Amino acid sequence: MKSYTDLEQSRKLAEILPLESADMLYIKREINNTFIETPVVKPIGDVWKSLPCWSLSALMNIIEIEKVEICFNCNNNKYWVDVHFETLGSFCQDHELYDSKIDALIATIKKLKSRNLL
Numbered sequence: 001m002k003s004y005t006d007l008e009q010s011r012k013l014a015e016i017l018p019l020e021s022a023d024m025l026y027i028k029r030e031i032n033n034t035f036i037e038t039p040v041v042k043p044i045g046d047v048w049k050s051l052p053c054w055s056l057s058a059l060m061n062i063i064e065i066e067k068v069e070i071c072f073n074c075n076n077n078k079y080w081v082d083v084h085f086e087t088l089g090s091f092c093q094d095h096e097l098y099d100s101k102i103d104a105l106i107a108t109i110k111k112l113k114s115r116n117l118l
Helices: 007-016 056-064 101-114
Strands: 024-031 034-041 051-053 067-075 078-085 091-098
Touching (some): 007 101
Antiparallel strands (some): 024 034
16 A cells, blocks of 8 residues: 655645645665665655655645544545545545555545635
């Protein structure tokens, strides 16, 4: 199961989320004379010179700052998210199916940001 954002997702999230909310970053490593970008845990006090990367836990923390409940639903290994707002008493339900919890959380974060709820 995918547990962190890939390069493309990280680039998109870096445009809409505070970089400090990421708990990992991508670094370039040389393996067999080839450079690849690999996610690593963010060192304390790191100055973001590399692309930030978010773990599943970090993405959940972003939503849970103001919300009470995140509920993952699964149907045939596809995921969607329900978010309960304590202040609004309503749900942000996205029943589009995603391949991973990461994909479902990213879609939810984008939806919440577009509604100025995050």
